[in-house]
Amino acid sequence: MLDEAETSTPLPVIDPGGWVCPLPLRDSPTIVMAHGGGGAMSGELIEYLFLPAFGAAAQAELGDAAVVEVGDVRLAFSTDSFVVKPLVFPGGTIGELAVNGTVNDLAMVGARPLVLSTAFILEEGTELAEIARVAEALGTAAGAAGVKLVTGDTKVVDAGHGDGVFINTAGIGVVPDGVDIRPQRARPGDIVLISGDIGVHGIAVMSCREGLQFGTTVLSDTAPLNGLVAAVLATGADVHVLRDPTRGGVAATLNEIAKVAEVGVRLDERLLPIPDGVRDACGLLGLDPLYVANEGKAVAFVAPEDADRVLAAMRAHPLGSRAAIIGECVADHPGMVVARTALGGTRVVDLPAGEQLPRIC
Amino acid sequence: MLDEAETSTPLPVIDPGGWVCPLPLRDSPTIVMAHGGGGAMSGELIEYLFLPAFGAAAQAELGDAAVVEVGDVRLAFSTDSFVVKPLVFPGGTIGELAVNGTVNDLAMVGARPLVLSTAFILEEGTELAEIARVAEALGTAAGAAGVKLVTGDTKVVDAGHGDGVFINTAGIGVVPDGVDIRPQRARPGDIVLISGDIGVHGIAVMSCREGLQFGTTVLSDTAPLNGLVAAVLATGADVHVLRDPTRGGVAATLNEIAKVAEVGVRLDERLLPIPDGVRDACGLLGLDPLYVANEGKAVAFVAPEDADRVLAAMRAHPLGSRAAIIGECVADHPGMVVARTALGGTRVVDLPAGEQLPRIC
Numbered sequence: 001m002l003d004e005a006e007t008s009t010p011l012p013v014i015d016p017g018g019w020v021c022p023l024p025l026r027d028s029p030t031i032v033m034a035h036g037g038g039g040a041m042s043g044e045l046i047e048y049l050f051l052p053a054f055g056a057a058a059q060a061e062l063g064d065a066a067v068v069e070v071g072d073v074r075l076a077f078s079t080d081s082f083v084v085k086p087l088v089f090p091g092g093t094i095g096e097l098a099v100n101g102t103v104n105d106l107a108m109v110g111a112r113p114l115v116l117s118t119a120f121i122l123e124e125g126t127e128l129a130e131i132a133r134v135a136e137a138l139g140t141a142a143g144a145a146g147v148k149l150v151t152g153d154t155k156v157v158d159a160g161h162g163d164g165v166f167i168n169t170a171g172i173g174v175v176p177d178g179v180d181i182r183p184q185r186a187r188p189g190d191i192v193l194i195s196g197d198i199g200v201h202g203i204a205v206m207s208c209r210e211g212l213q214f215g216t217t218v219l220s221d222t223a224p225l226n227g228l229v230a231a232v233l234a235t236g237a238d239v240h241v242l243r244d245p246t247r248g249g250v251a252a253t254l255n256e257i258a259k260v261a262e263v264g265v266r267l268d269e270r271l272l273p274i275p276d277g278v279r280d281a282c283g284l285l286g287l288d289p290l291y292v293a294n295e296g297k298a299v300a301f302v303a304p305e306d307a308d309r310v311l312a313a314m315r316a317h318p319l320g321s322r323a324a325i326i327g328e329c330v331a332d333h334p335g336m337v338v339a340r341t342a343l344g345g346t347r348v349v350d351l352p353a354g355e356q357l358p359r360i361c
Numbered sequence: 362m363l364d365e366a367e368t369s370t371p372l373p374v375i376d377p378g379g380w381v382c383p384l385p386l387r388d389s390p391t392i393v394m395a396h397g398g399g400g401a402m403s404g405e406l407i408e409y410l411f412l413p414a415f416g417a418a419a420q421a422e423l424g425d426a427a428v429v430e431v432g433d434v435r436l437a438f439s440t441d442s443f444v445v446k447p448l449v450f451p452g453g454t455i456g457e458l459a460v461n462g463t464v465n466d467l468a469m470v471g472a473r474p475l476v477l478s479t480a481f482i483l484e485e486g487t488e489l490a491e492i493a494r495v496a497e498a499l500g501t502a503a504g505a506a507g508v509k510l511v512t513g514d515t516k517v518v519d520a521g522h523g524d525g526v527f528i529n530t531a532g533i534g535v536v537p538d539g540v541d542i543r544p545q546r547a548r549p550g551d552i553v554l555i556s557g558d559i560g561v562h563g564i565a566v567m568s569c570r571e572g573l574q575f576g577t578t579v580l581s582d583t584a585p586l587n588g589l590v591a592a593v594l595a596t597g598a599d600v601h602v603l604r605d606p607t608r609g610g611v612a613a614t615l616n617e618i619a620k621v622a623e624v625g626v627r628l629d630e631r632l633l634p635i636p637d638g639v640r641d642a643c644g645l646l647g648l649d650p651l652y653v654a655n656e657g658k659a660v661a662f663v664a665p666e667d668a669d670r671v672l673a674a675m676r677a678h679p680l681g682s683r684a685a686i687i688g689e690c691v692a693d694h695p696g697m698v699v700a701r702t703a704l705g706g707t708r709v710v711d712l713p714a715g716e717q718l719p720r721i722c
Contacts, residue, residue, distance in 0.1 A: 031487045036517025045515060049489060050481075053496030057503035058510045066511035068476050070535060073432045079478035079531055083516045115429050117440035117531050118415075121482070126392045128410060135414030142418035149419045150427035153529075154406060155444045156397025157720065163522035168514075170440055170478050170531030174431060359518065 034354025038247025038293075041353050043256075064105045064243075067175055076111030078102055079170040085359045087134055087164055090204045091219030094167055095137030097295060097361055100224045101246070102171040103145045107226040108242040108298065110181040110233060111173030116142060118169055119153040123162030134165055145224035147171065173226075179233065185240035186261035190329035191307035195228060195298045195314050196322040197221070198250055199278040202292035205360050207281065218277040223296030228317045235313045237306035243299050246361055248352050251290040253299055254337045255351035267327035267339040267349065290339070291352050293360045301329055395715025399608025399654075402714050404617075425466045425604075428536055437472030439463055440531040446720040448495055448525055451565045452580030455528055456498030458656060458722055461585045462607070463532040464506045468587040469603040469659065471542040471594060472534030477503060479530055480514040484523030495526055506585035508532065534587075540594065546601035547622035551690035552668035556589060556659045556675050557683040558582070559611055560639040563653035566721050568642065579638040584657030589678045596674045598667035604660050608716050612651040614660055615698045616712035628688035628700040628710065651700070652713050654721045662690055 034041040051058055059066060065078035080101045087094045099116065106113040118138065122131065142149050204220040225244065232239060241261075245253035250272075254265045267290075274282075274289050282289050296319060302310045307325060314320030327339075337349040395402040412419055420427060426439035441462045448455045460477065467474040479499065483492060503510050565581040586605065593600060602622075606614035611633075615626045628651075635650050643650050657680060663671045668686060675681030688700075698710040 029489055031483045031485055031489065031492070031517055033485055033517050033519065035483065036515060042515060046513070049493055050496055050513070050515075053493050054479075054500035054510050055497070055504065057500045057508070059512075064512070066476070066478075068511060068533070070436070070475065070533075071432065071434045073434055075431070075436075075533065077476060077478060077531075077533060078512050079480045079529065080514045081480045081482050081516045081529060083482060083518050114431065115427070115438060117427075117438060119440045119442045119529050119531075120411075121442050121444060121527055122392045122396065124392055124394055128390055128392065131392070132410055132414050135411055136416070139415035139418045143416065147418070149415050150429060151420075151425070151439050152407075152411070153441045154397060154403060154411075155442045155720075156392055156394050157444050157524060157527075158394065160521065161524035163518060166482055166518075166527070168440065168442060168480050168529035168531075170438075170480075170529075172429070172431075172436065172438060172533065359516075 033358040036358060037352065037354030039252050039352035039354050065109045067109055074175040076106045076109045076173040076175050078105035079168065080105060081166060081168040082361055083163070083166050083359050084205065084361050085163065086208060087130065089208050089220060092222040093134045093137040094165060095134040096141040096222045098138055098167040098169045099141035099145055100222050100295060101361060102169040103147060103224045103226055104244040106171050106173035107229040108244055109175060110179035110229065110242065111175045113145065113147045113171055113173040113226050115148050115150045116169050116171045117151045118149055118167065121155050121157060121162055121166040123157055123164050124159040126164050131165060145226060181239050181242050183241050183243070183257045183260040186257050186263050186301045186329050187240065188263055188329055188331040189304055190240055190301040191304050191325055192265060192327040192329060193300045193302065193307065193311060193314065194250065194273065194324055194326050195320045197273045197275045197278065198294055198297060199274060199282065199289035199292035201295040202249065202357065202360055203278050203281045206357055209357065218281065221294060221296035223319050225296065225298050225319065228298065228314060228319045231317045232310050232313045235309045237310045238303050239300060239310070240303065241301035245294050245297060245299055247293055247355050249291040249293055250299060251337065251349045252352055254349065257301070258337055259335045262334045264330040264333040265327060265337040266330050267337065269339050269341050271324055271326045273322045273324045287356055290349060291356055295361060394719040397719060398713065398715030400613050400713035400715050426470045428470055435536040437467045437470045437534040437536050439466035440529065441466060442527060442529040443722055444524070444527050444720050445566065445722050446524065447569060448491065450569050450581060453583040454495045454498040455526060456495035457502040457583045459499055459528040459530045460502035460506055461583050461656060462722060463530040464508060464585045464587055465605045467532050467534035468590040469605055470536060471540035471590065471603065472536045474506065474508045474532055474534040474587050476509050476511045477530050477532045478512045479510055479528065482516050482518060482523055482527040484518055484525050485520040487525050492526060506587060542600050542603050544602050544604070544618045544621040547618050547624050547662045547690050548601065549624055549690055549692040550665055551601055551662040552665050552686055553626060553688040553690060554661045554663065554668065554672060554675065555611065555634065555685055555687050556681045558634045558636045558639065559655055559658060560635060560643065560650035560653035562656040563610070563718065563721055564639050564642045567718055570718065579642065582655060582657035584680050586657065586659050586680065589659065589675060589680050592678045593671050593674045596670045598671045599664050600661060600671065601664065602662035606655050606658060606660055607722055608654055609713050610652040610654055611660060612698065612710045613713055615710065618662070619698055620696045623695045625691040625694040626688060626698040627691050628698065630700050630702050632685055632687045634683045634685045648717055651710060652717055656722060
């Protein structure tokens with residue numbers, strides 16, 4: 001019945017020898033965790049593998065959110081998969097992350113998010129109750145963000161070939177007329193703001209990962225930023241750049257902006273809003289808060305004359321009460337981020353290779 | 362440093378006892394492979410778990426593609442994750458599936474697909490060459506379908522917690538004015554057509570799965586159907602329903618339409634286009650071709666007066682040369698699909714519980 005001698009279709013095979021990896025940072029011909037960390041190796045995977053492989057079908061730059069003109073409407077379109085471990089952590093679950101992550105990517109181009117898709121990859125053997133819990137969190141988060149869940153998909157993989165629940169969301173938003181927010185618009189003189197405390201999500205997830213439990217009460221900052229962004233735009237300020245500093249933290253985000261816009265960024269470490277719990281945990285673990293992931297914060301670059309009203313608008317919003325000016329955009333050292341330290345020295349804030357702890361979102 | 366006695370944040374826990382699964386078909390409180398098969402158990406997971414959990418944030422019905430009005434444009438929006446095993450099979454790879462699956466979901470509401478997002482979940486240790494191969498296939502398929510890849514995401518999971526490459530795509534299309542294609546529009550008297558040979562994708566994947574190699578040359582039918590659909594719509598025919606019969610095959614698709622539209626469907630088995638390779642393989646494996654997955658076929662319900670020109674338009678298209686009329690829509694037995702057999706008898710074509718072979722797409 002199943003006679004190998006009768007096989008007449010030679011199966012296509014993948015020949016790893018037929019393709020040479022051009023990734024400058026590789027030390028192996030295979031995927032390593034750092035490729036998913038949102039840092040240099042993630043960027044190289046896109047630049048040297050995905051974009052050349054996709055060819056002419058890909059837009060020049062696969063950004064966090066694309067702006068697509070359809071008729072006379074400018075749509076924002078974004079996607080993110082979520083593989084955070086554990087599924088439930090202090091302050092949230094993968095469900096909130098899946099909504100807020102995509103909502104925030106849309107908000108970072110100034111869009112008003114409208115609808116989300118949800119696609120679950122479930123591992124055989126996962127408790128239905130666990131899935132219901134994260135699905136409820138997802139639904140509640142969608143309600144809070146004001147987006148509708150309109151289409152979805154469910155796949156199941158065999159036990160041992162997934163990890164409980166992976167969720168992908170994609171989202172569509174509308175970019176209001178006159179709004180043009182993108183990294184390329186950063187320019188020397190811009191003031192750099194952050195909408196609140198940094199490093200919170202990363203520390204919250206680390207605090208319950210693999211037995212790392214320490215005496216901290218840090219809860220994830222996962223939150224939808226579309227309301228805060230709308231409040232900022234309502235001031236009439238000319239916002240040049242918005243980005244949510246997730247994987248790789250503020251350091252990775254500022255480095256990406258500096259590189260894309262060919263500008264320098266000068267931070268003042270003394271101005272960074274860092275809660276005690278994050279500072280303590282980072283001290284214990286030897287981490288730099290600038291590299292720790294956030295899930296409910298925005299970095300903004302605005303013209304200097306607009307900085308005060310943007311700061312005031314952020315602080316007047318419930319999610320921005322701890323907003324601060326943290327630095328400026330300069331013509332010196334294009335592509336580079338430097339920080340003035342508490343002792344008055346200066347250090348380079350490099351793009352991380354990967355994430356300090358993987359699977360943070 | 363990591364003193365458990367100092368832990369002051371009680372971690373949220375998932376309490377499987379706190380939620381009672383109402384799935385009528387469950388025989389365990391956990392996910393089983395059949396929940397991902399596109400049949401009855403997939404439908405129940407959506408109806409009894411996801412929709413109640415999502416609550417008010419969810420649209421009444423999470424269909425394959427949603428139609429969303431933005432300004433005066435009607436957008437189609439769809440998502441699918443792809444977990445096919447193996448990644449490369451006769452006639453295609455996960456890359457082509459990821460493009461064509463979402464393009465086809467958009468085409469099945471009559472939309473012209475415009476842009477796709479791509480999100481990869483990569484397993485640590487996967488060969489970069491393997492990823493490049495499927496990414497190239499994905500790019501080529503996008504070019505063939507006429508869609509642009511505009512935004513993306515990459516996550517990495519630890520070895521043993523994924524399976525090489527999972528891909529999610531979401532897509533946006535535009536529904537032309539006057540087009541209204543949805544399962545609810547099926548009505549008694551409609552003629553049911555299929556755009557070509559059935560069962561091909563499923564048999565192609567099965568033929569190389571886990572050593573199942575038999576003497577067949579069946580290649581996957583993965584293909585973008587937007588061109589064929591545009592050709593059908595250009596005839597001016599009033600197309601009531603289009604669906605691509607993927608997981609669960611033609612049987613699952615027709616059952617879903619019959620249930621949603623509260624109509625009966627009467628097939629004639631003698632009219633089903635089944636290639637010899639599929640018929641032979643199904644005979645050997647004890648499968649019914651009606652339940653085997655397709656990735657490049659459309660089922661259409663059209664008014665009787667339009668059937669001939671729709672059939673002619675399909676046959677004139679390169680992907681529709683084997684199109685056929687296979688049955689009709691009736692007022693009898695609403696929600697039920699019956700087939701007239703080759704011997705002249707009649708049998709009920711039930712909704713499958715799951716898929717005959719999991720991870721087919």
